[in-house]
Amino acid sequence: MATHTVQDPSPEGLELLAKAATGIQGLDQVTGGGLPRGRSTLVCGPAGCGKTLLGIEFLVRGIKDYGEPGVFVAFEETREDLIANVASLGFDLSRHEADGELALEHVGIDSSKVVHSGEWDLEGLFIRLGAAIDAVDAKRVVIDTIENLFAAFPDGATVRSELRRMFRWLKDRGVTAIITGERGSGAFTRHGIEEYVSDCVIVLDHRVSEETSTRRLRVLKYRGSHHGTNEYPFLIGKSGVTVVPITSLGLEHDASGERLSMGVDRLDEMLGGRGVLRGSSILVSGTAGTGKSTVAAQFCDAACRRGERALYFAFEESEAQIVRNMASVSMELQQWVDRGLLRFKCARPSLLGLEAHLSSMQDLVTEYEPSIVVLDPISDLLTAGASRDVSAMLTRQVDFLKVRGVTALFTSLDQDLQLEEANQQIAALIDVWLLVTSQEHNGERNRALSVLKARGMAHSNQVREFLLTSQGIDVAGIHGVGKVLTGSARVAQEASRRSDADEDVVAVGTRSSL
Amino acid sequence: MSALRPPAAEDTKAEACHLRLYVAGESPKSLRALANLKRLCDEHLDSDYEIDVVDLLEHPRLAAGDEIIAIPTLVRRLPKPMPKIIGDLSDPERVIVGLQLLSKDG
Numbered sequence: 263m264a265t266h267t268v269q270d271p272s273p274e275g276l277e278l279l280a281k282a283a284t285g286i287q288g289l290d291q292v293t294g295g296g297l298p299r300g301r302s303t304l305v306c307g308p309a310g311c312g313k314t315l316l317g318i319e320f321l322v323r324g325i326k327d328y329g330e331p332g333v334f335v336a337f338e339e340t341r342e343d344l345i346a347n348v349a350s351l352g353f354d355l356s357r358h359e360a361d362g363e364l365a366l367e368h369v370g371i372d373s374s375k376v377v378h379s380g381e382w383d384l385e386g387l388f389i390r391l392g393a394a395i396d397a398v399d400a401k402r403v404v405i406d407t408i409e410n411l412f413a414a415f416p417d418g419a420t421v422r423s424e425l426r427r428m429f430r431w432l433k434d435r436g437v438t439a440i441i442t443g444e445r446g447s448g449a450f451t452r453h454g455i456e457e458y459v460s461d462c463v464i465v466l467d468h469r470v471s472e473e474t475s476t477r478r479l480r481v482l483k484y485r486g487s488h489h490g491t492n493e494y495p496f497l498i499g500k501s502g503v504t505v506v507p508i509t510s511l512g513l514e515h516d517a518s519g520e521r522l523s524m525g526v527d528r529l530d531e532m533l534g535g536r537g538v539l540r541g542s543s544i545l546v547s548g549t550a551g552t553g554k555s556t557v558a559a560q561f562c563d564a565a566c567r568r569g570e571r572a573l574y575f576a577f578e579e580s581e582a583q584i585v586r587n588m589a590s591v592s593m594e595l596q597q598w599v600d601r602g603l604l605r606f607k608c609a610r611p612s613l614l615g616l617e618a619h620l621s622s623m624q625d626l627v628t629e630y631e632p633s634i635v636v637l638d639p640i641s642d643l644l645t646a647g648a649s650r651d652v653s654a655m656l657t658r659q660v661d662f663l664k665v666r667g668v669t670a671l672f673t674s675l676d677q678d679l680q681l682e683e684a685n686q687q688i689a690a691l692i693d694v695w696l697l698v699t700s701q702e703h704n705g706e707r708n709r710a711l712s713v714l715k716a717r718g719m720a721h722s723n724q725v726r727e728f729l730l731t732s733q734g735i736d737v738a739g740i741h742g743v744g745k746v747l748t749g750s751a752r753v754a755q756e757a758s759r760r761s762d763a764d765e766d767v768v769a770v771g772t773r774s775s776l
Numbered sequence: 777m778s779a780l781r782p783p784a785a786e787d788t789k790a791e792a793c794h795l796r797l798y799v800a801g802e803s804p805k806s807l808r809a810l811a812n813l814k815r816l817c818d819e820h821l822d823s824d825y826e827i828d829v830v831d832l833l834e835h836p837r838l839a840a841g842d843e844i845i846a847i848p849t850l851v852r853r854l855p856k857p858m859p860k861i862i863g864d865l866s867d868p869e870r871v872i873v874g875l876q877l878l879s880k881d882g
Contacts, residue, residue, distance in 0.1 A: 370843045375859040377874035380809070380866035385800040385847035386832060386839050393836035415846070 285323025288505030307466030317404035330401035337410035499621035525564030548698035809848035
């Protein structure tokens with residue numbers, strides 16, 4: 263082999279096949295490093311599943327990230343169409359063309375103007391492809407889609423044998439190729455091409471369930487390499503294709519030891535005295551009106567005070583509404599917005615559908631690079647999809663943020679059973695879970711806050727009263743032993759203590775403290 | 777077959793017939809196509825015709841103009857418009873119909 267490949271540190275230690283990284287987010291993880299180098303990969307799926315886009319991104323990333331020029335052979339779309347179609351994804355095909363890194367070869371086939379007489383072959387296509395490869399010294403080739411050849415030539419047997427020859431020819435040229443094919447009924451491609459492309463077959467799919475459409479990708483076969491066998495959701499977002507493997511991303515992130523304040527001293531005290539770990543995921547759940555959003559806003563406020571950027575996704579309220587409401591607890595969020603430290607993104611998730619929503623959130627996170635992100639509330643996402651899909655999507659969102667070291671705070675409205683279920687599913691992803699409840703006692707309704715779990719840190723086991731006052735939010739100290747005093751009972755206790763010239767006993771909660 | 781006279785024949789009669797055959801080197805199919813074409817033209821066309829043979833191995837860039845992917849392909853450059861004929865032209869009737877060739881004795 264011309265390129266000596268260093269042994270991959272995979273557990274198998276058998277990574278001998280040279281691979282060409284696609285540069286497409288997630289796809290390289292699913293395929294264990296990319297597509298087979300110097301071979302052809304078949305990408306098949308129904309119309310509109312994103313085959314063409316995947317091919318174009320493979321070439322564009324190859325040019326941008328790996329210095330490998332490419333050739334795109336299009337039977338359907340014209341050069342102008344292609345350029346226009348992907349411009350919205352930030353791919354400037356005409357510039358790459360002008361720089362001599364990309365050749366767009368539109369091959370028009372009009373079967374109505376062709377008469378057949380005797381034997382023929384596709385040498386003309388080979389010659390054109392060869393010339394294009396030579397022109398840019400291409401290392402990558404995409405042919406989109408071979409079904410057009412079958413449509414153009416009634417002589418299927420010749421097309422088939424010519425395609426077989428083409429795969430061999432591409433291999434001889436040493437280019438890494440993607441051939442796209444339409445998915446037929448029963449077979450992976452309408453004309454059974456997958457039988458010839460024996461190295462790697464990727465199947466794309468586009469399914470609608472409960473009115474939510476999800477694109478999925480599966481590596482059907484990959485000779486000589488281990489690969490993920492699941493169906494992975496993939497998105498077409500502002501920056502191209504993102505394949506989102508649920509399992510592989512999240513567990514490779516660095517664990518930071520740095521602590522972040524929640525913006526409330528006594529809440530930090532409950533969390534081992536120093537707040538949450540950077541890069542952790544925090545869930546604030548509770549019933550209606552318990553102040554979940556206020557905790558979230560306070561967390562943003564604290565981040566902005568440190569000069570960090572915060573991004574607040576609000577699914578129920580508008581930016582103006584949140585800013586106004588938080589001003590009532592003397593939290594001035596507008597100053598951070600003005601200084602560019604805080605950004606709101608307010609949209610109902612049902613507007614876009616889950617995948618699109620996730621993708622737009624990820625795009626914004628990538629662009630704005632916040633150090634903390636708030637999703638308020640995630641329970642609203644249930645209106646946009648089935649609970650299983652929601653938890654899968656949240657898993658991916660948590661993974662996505664963790665990998666970037668972004669600290670995430672989610673709020674969740676605990677109300678119905680369906681949600682309990684969803685909460686249970688995401689509980690495993692959550693590092694710190696704060697529960698705010700409303701307790702009725704003594705003719706009063708008082709808020710109480712407790713830490714249900716906090717991974718990797720000592721934390722209080724106490725239920726504390728949680729106060730929203732015009733001076734801000736606070737967590738009351740603990741008074742008395744054995745029971746939690748809230749509201750007027752606490753005030754009375756405090757008064758009697760003050761009269762005893764006693765200090766507030768603030769129990770720094772650790773499990774051993776009680 | 778020599779009696780073939782398509783209705784459009786009268787319009788095209790005055791113009792010189794310009795045919796172009798795309799081949800790839802001297803492959804058997806290419807050589808067969810050229811031989812078949814010459815014979816057909818001798819049989820069915822007046823002397824007023826022109827054949828040029830384009831070897832795509834030597835001029836690969838010329839393939840794009842006529843959208844050539846199959847080899848051999850015969851294109852009638854003049855008069856226009858016309859379908860392309862692909863194959864080694866071993867089925868003369870289809871070539872004659874396809875090119876709307878005039879018969880010599882017509």
